[in-house]
Amino acid sequence: xxxxxxxxxxxxxxxxxxxxVFITGQGxxxxxxxxxxIYKQLTLGGKKVAIVCSTGIACxxxxxxxxxxxxxxxSFYGLGIADLPWPSVVDRSLSNNLVxxxxxxxxCIIWDEIGMVSRRVFExxxxxxxKLSKECDAMKPxxxxxxxxxxxxxxxxxxxxxxxxxxxxxxxGEKSTNxxxxxxxxxxxxxxxxxxxxxxxxxxxxxxxxxxxxxxPEKNLFKFDAIDTSxxxxxxxxxxxxxxxxxxxxxxxxxMLLWNVSEALRNGVTGVFVGTDGDNLAVDFDVVGRISxxxxxxxKRSRSGAVVASRRQFPVTLAYGITCHKSQSSTxxxxxxxxxxxxxxxxxxxxxxxxxxxxxxxxxxxxxxQLMKPSQDCLDVCASHKSMATSADKCCVQSELTDNELxxxxxxxxxxxxxxxxxxxxxxxxxxxxxxxxxxxxxxxPDEEENFDLMI
Numbered sequence: 001x002x003x004x005x006x007x008x009x010x011x012x013x014x015x016x017x018x019x020x021v022f023i024t025g026q027g028x029x030x031x032x033x034x035x036x037x038i039y040k041q042l043t044l045g046g047k048k049v050a051i052v053c054s055t056g057i058a059c060x061x062x063x064x065x066x067x068x069x070x071x072x073x074x075s076f077y078g079l080g081i082a083d084l085p086w087p088s089v090v091d092r093s094l095s096n097n098l099v100x101x102x103x104x105x106x107x108c109i110i111w112d113e114i115g116m117v118s119r120r121v122f123e124x125x126x127x128x129x130x131k132l133s134k135e136c137d138a139m140k141p142x143x144x145x146x147x148x149x150x151x152x153x154x155x156x157x158x159x160x161x162x163x164x165x166x167x168x169x170x171x172x173g174e175k176s177t178n179x180x181x182x183x184x185x186x187x188x189x190x191x192x193x194x195x196x197x198x199x200x201x202x203x204x205x206x207x208x209x210x211x212x213x214x215x216x217p218e219k220n221l222f223k224f225d226a227i228d229t230s231x232x233x234x235x236x237x238x239x240x241x242x243x244x245x246x247x248x249x250x251x252x253x254x255x256m257l258l259w260n261v262s263e264a265l266r267n268g269v270t271g272v273f274v275g276t277d278g279d280n281l282a283v284d285f286d287v288v289g290r291i292s293x294x295x296x297x298x299x300k301r302s303r304s305g306a307v308v309a310s311r312r313q314f315p316v317t318l319a320y321g322i323t324c325h326k327s328q329s330s331t332x333x334x335x336x337x338x339x340x341x342x343x344x345x346x347x348x349x350x351x352x353x354x355x356x357x358x359x360x361x362x363x364x365x366x367x368x369x370q371l372m373k374p375s376q377d378c379l380d381v382c383a384s385h386k387s388m389a390t391s392a393d394k395c396c397v398q399s400e401l402t403d404n405e406l407x408x409x410x411x412x413x414x415x416x417x418x419x420x421x422x423x424x425x426x427x428x429x430x431x432x433x434x435x436x437x438x439x440x441x442x443x444x445x446p447d448e449e450e451n452f453d454l455m456i
Contacts (some may be wrong), residue, residue, distance in 0.1 A: 004037065008030065008037075011038075012034065012038055012041060015146075016041050016042065016045065018146060018397060019146075019397065020141070020148070020396045023148065023149065023151075031151065034150075035110050035112055035148060036062065036064075038148055039051060039065065039069075042108055047146075048107050048108075049069065049106065049110060050069060050071070050076060050106040050109050051065065051069055051070045051071075051112065052071055052073045053070065053071075053113055054073055054113040054114065054116035054151075055113065055266075055268055055328070056266025056267040056268045056269065057266070057269075057328075057330050058113040059071070061112070062112075072260065073111070073117060074121075076099075076102065077093055077125050078092065078093040078096045079093060079121070079124065082121060082124065083300070083301055084301055084303075086120065086124050086127070086410055090124060093128050103132050104132050107146060108148065109145055109146070110148040111147065111150070113328070114150065114151035115151045116151070120409060120410065124408055126143075126406075127406070127408055129142045129145055130143050130406060139400040140398065140399065140400055140401070141396055141401060144397065167346075167352065167371065168349050170371045170372055170374055171373070172371060177366075177368055180363050180366045181363075183362060184363060184364055185362070186362070187336070187360070191333075191360055194334055195332075195334035195335055195336050196322060196332045196334070196336070196354070197321035197322070197336045198321070198322060198337050198338065199321055199323055200323070200324050200340050200347050200351075201323075201340065204340070205322065208320060208321040208338075209317070210248070212320035213250055213318055216250050218250040218251050218252055220250065220251065221248060222248070222250065222276070223248055224246070224249070224281075225245070225247075226312065228309070228311050229309065230310075231308055241311045243313035244317055245311075245313075247313060247316070248318075249273045251273065251274065253273050254270060254271075254319045254320055255270065255273050255283060255318060255319050256270045256316060256317055256319035257316060258316060258317055259315030261293070264287050265287065268330075269287065270285075270319045271316075272284045273316070274290065280292040280293055280294050280314075283316065293315060294314075295312045295314055295315075296312070296314075296315045297311070297312050298313070321338075324350055327351060330354060331354060331356065333355070334355060334360040334361070335351070335355050335362070337351040337362070337363045337364065337366075339351075340370065341370045343372070344372065345372045345374040345375075345378070346372075348371065
């Protein structure tokens with residue numbers, strides 16, 4: 001059985017004594033392990049503790065804790081996809097009695113993988129606590145609830161060579177560059193067959209997934225078109241949805257959930273497509289076995305909150321390649337990282353740190369020019385992560401926020417009401433459609449023994 005280090009014991013004692021705590025450190029140093037021990041000790045002490053995670057994948061780290069205590073942030077606070085202006089998101093959450101009771105009934109919130117949510121979502125959660133708190137606690141952080149926050153702005157597995165650590169601060173010297181270029185070699189077949197391909201942009205991921213699907217020996221191709229509706233002609237095309245406009249599958253292909261189906265089946269869980277079940281899809285998941293999945297509905301709203309368009313589609317997508325965001329907080333047996341220019345700091349670092357050894361890592365097309373340096377505030381937090389509060393410090397559980405601090409910084413992208421195209425989404429649709437057309441063109445003159453069917 002693993003035991004706590006002296007530093008972890010100090011953090012545990014601070015949490016047990018009622019302090020708010022921020023647990024940080026490089027990947028693999030036991031942040032989630034410590035969070036579970038804090039949950040155990042606080043629960044034994046009579047407190048009701050909720051564990052919220054920034055993604056469904058992150059929830060898997062707490063699989064031995066009762067499902068009712070572990071939820072995604074969006075599920076716990078009833079945020080949906082938080083696509084409305086923040087007052088509307090808060091009002092929608094507060095109108096849900098289950099959410100109100102859940103938030104009010106817990107004494108402590110353990111929030112894991114904090115680095116994966118936006119400042120806006122964190123401030124919305126704080127505002128929900130503020131609205132539901134007692135008057136005496138209304139101006140305290142999180143409405144006076146004890147909060148244990150775990151996570152980092154950069155994830156890192158210590159077993160990866162120290163050269164990778166330079167990527168963490170947006171730098172890469174000659175030695176590290178040579179090392180990363182050396183990782184462009186092919187992985188052994190025994191390793192590469194299960195490798196996850198990680199991309200920074202959805203377009204590259206979509207192309208890879210389609211190519212992998214078409215390379216499968218299975219000849220029958222299942223095609224499922226989304227059911228799109230709009231309340232005005234200008235919303236009829238080019239709105240960006242998480243679900244595929246045209247979902248193509250083959251028996252035995254690898255898929256990923258795009259919807260929180262249950263406590264065990266969360267957004268990001270992978271499985272294998274095994275066929276249809278009436279009007280539904282049949283998918284085998286390691287965690288629960290075979291499940292029948294129905295279509296779900298994604299909605300797009302204007303800033304006024306009105307639904308302007310929607311898409312009904314099966315909540316899965318191909319999972320041979322994933323975006324860097326989807327990979328975060330997970331550890332995979334092997335990975336192939338397809339580098340491109342970072343649009344936010346740390347993408348290459350996060351992607352490369354998904355494996356425990358460089359022997360199971362392939363890095364393609366890397367250049368130091370692709371790196372984006374993190375903000376100085378972020379670097380300062382990482383540099384000082386070993387600091388502990390002293391007896392002279394005031395506990396932030398009892399501190400009070402000013403009116404200027406109790407705000408939500410709105411960064412919501414408004415649905416374009418002028419009819420302008422979403423260029424990236426249109427590009428994805430155009431390129432993937434060309435791949436599909438090319439695949440069918442190759443099938444126009446099949447071999448004599450080849451039998452190709454399209455199933456809709």
